[in-house]
Amino acid sequence: MMEQLLELSKLPAFILIFVRVTAFFVTIPLFSYRNVPTQHKIGFSFFLAWIMFYTVDIPVVIVNEMFIGLVLKEAIVGLAIGFMAYLIITAVQIAGGFIDFQMGFAIANVIDPQTGVQSPLIGQYLYTITLLLLLAVDGHHLLIDGIFYSYEMIPLDQLYIDFGNEPFILFVIETFNQMFMVAFLMSVPIVGCLFLVDVALGIVARTVPQLNVFVVGLPLKILVSFVVILISFSMFTILIENLFDLMLVSMRDLMQLMGETG
Structure with a gap:
C-alpha cells in the first residue's frame, strides 16, 4: 500500500516528463512528419517518457497552483528544442531555393508530403538525401539523446525561463547566421556557375543578336546545374555532416541557456 502511494506521488513528475517529450516530437525532424x-x-x-521516469533524477512535484505553469514550461522547452533542430535542417531547403531560383525551377514547387507545405524541387531532393543521411549515421538516436540529457540542464522543478535576456537573443541571431551561411555554402557552386552562364549568354546576345538566348538559356542552365550538382555532391555530404554537428551543438547550447536563465 505504501509503495502504491509512493508511485502516485510521482505521477505529477511523470506528467511533466510526458509533456516535454510529446512537445519535442511535435517539432523534431523525422518524428514530427x-x-x-x-x-x-x-x-x-x-514509452520514452516511461523509460526516462526511471532513469532521470525526479524531484518532488506537488500539484498546486504552480503546476499548470510547470506544464506550460515543459511544453515550451520541448517545442523549443525540437524547433531548433528543425530550423537547422531547414538550411538544406533554403539552399535548394537559391539553386531553383537560378535554374528557373522556382515556379515549379512541389508539395512536401512530410510537412504539407510547398518546397523547391532541388531543395526537396537535397532534403530527402539529408534525412536519409541522418538515419544512416544514427542521428535520430542523437536527437533522442538530446531530449534525455535536457533534464540535466533544465530540471523539472524549474519554473521560469527568461527568453528575453541578451545571451538568448544573441544565440538566436548567431544560430540564424550559421544556418544561412551553411545554406549559402551549399548553393554557391551551382549559383556561381549559373551566374557565369548568364554572363556568357549576355555576351552571346550582344554579339549574335539573331540567336534567341531565352530559348537556349533555360535548357543550358538546367544542364549546367545538373552537371555541377553531380560534381559537387561530395561537398554536399561534407556540408550536411557539418550541419548535423551544428544542429546538435545548437540544441545543447539552447538547453544550457534555458537552464541558466531559470
Missing part, C-alpha cells in the same frame, strides 16, 4: 501516424507519436512519447 505527417507520414508518421499520430498514434505512433503519442505511444512512442509515452
Whole structure:
C-alpha cells in the first residue's frame, strides 16, 4: 500500500516528463512528419517518457497552483528544442531555393508530403538525401539523446525561463547566421556557375543578336546545374555532416541557456 502511494506521488513528475517529450516530437525532424501516424507519436512519447521516469533524477512535484505553469514550461522547452533542430535542417531547403531560383525551377514547387507545405524541387531532393543521411549515421538516436540529457540542464522543478535576456537573443541571431551561411555554402557552386552562364549568354546576345538566348538559356542552365550538382555532391555530404554537428551543438547550447536563465 505504501509503495502504491509512493508511485502516485510521482505521477505529477511523470506528467511533466510526458509533456516535454510529446512537445519535442511535435517539432523534431523525422518524428514530427505527417507520414508518421499520430498514434505512433503519442505511444512512442509515452514509452520514452516511461523509460526516462526511471532513469532521470525526479524531484518532488506537488500539484498546486504552480503546476499548470510547470506544464506550460515543459511544453515550451520541448517545442523549443525540437524547433531548433528543425530550423537547422531547414538550411538544406533554403539552399535548394537559391539553386531553383537560378535554374528557373522556382515556379515549379512541389508539395512536401512530410510537412504539407510547398518546397523547391532541388531543395526537396537535397532534403530527402539529408534525412536519409541522418538515419544512416544514427542521428535520430542523437536527437533522442538530446531530449534525455535536457533534464540535466533544465530540471523539472524549474519554473521560469527568461527568453528575453541578451545571451538568448544573441544565440538566436548567431544560430540564424550559421544556418544561412551553411545554406549559402551549399548553393554557391551551382549559383556561381549559373551566374557565369548568364554572363556568357549576355555576351552571346550582344554579339549574335539573331540567336534567341531565352530559348537556349533555360535548357543550358538546367544542364549546367545538373552537371555541377553531380560534381559537387561530395561537398554536399561534407556540408550536411557539418550541419548535423551544428544542429546538435545548437540544441545543447539552447538547453544550457534555458537552464541558466531559470
